[in-house]
Amino acid sequence: MARDKKTSSGGGFLETVKTVVYALLIAGIFRTLFFQPFWIPSGSMKDTLLIGDFLFVNKMTYGYSYASCPSLYLPAIGIDIDAADICGFLDGDNTRIFGSEPERGDVVVFRHPLTGRDFIKRVVGLPGESLQMVDGVLQIDGTAVEMTPDGTFEEIAQPQGPQRLRPRCANGPVGDGGTCVKEKFVETLPNGVEHSVLNISRQGSDNTPVYEVPEGHYFMMGDNRDNSSDSRVPTVAGGVGYVPYENLVGRARRVVFSSAGSSMLFFWTWRADRFFERIE
Incomplete structure (x- = not known):
């Protein structure tokens, strides 16, 4: 027995x-x-995406490359497994299996060309195009996109998310608990896609040189234009630079869950009005 x-x-x-x-x-x-979870860590895509938004990225949208393999980054316990560590043998030819190209205006998660970390930005420039920022307005092949004033975006001036990041404000500096204000515009891209962009102040990134997007690459920008590390800055200078086609992970279509606190367990900080919100 x-x-x-x-x-x-x-x-x-x-x-x-x-x-x-x-x-x-x-x-x-x-x-x-199929789908990769993604947690928004910074404010570079406000007000389209807020710090603490949680979403699933559709990997089927653009097909598959080495970047489709999962990565795991847990610095607190010394784990740093990149997609290239698993599927690096597929890297280097800038092609995809069952691939389709992103459309202008898509909100996309991609691997940073240098660090391999996951980033999320909006596709604004396609292969072969020239882009430039002039007085804060995006120019594509020499033509300015339409920018329509849309009031202001307001939030509480306080540390946000697990990293406790403080927002930048057009009416700043603003003390804790005050109202942080940014100018808001609706940007209409050449293909008719409309989305919100924010402006904080006049700064160097409002006027840039002309960027010539190479074939097989894309130009990415954050919607919070004055608080985004994106394709306006080359990788050698700490930015994103041009993003290769094979570095795309997938398209973000809908916010599933959102929390304004430092932990998703703090239910009193949940943003119920953002649950299942469509990403425009």
């Missing part, structure tokens, strides 16, 4: 291990092929 009990216990343990392994494999395949 004791032997049977011991055998049963051992068999139960092995079944549990197998179940966990199978679950991890299924989750890994699902994350690699």
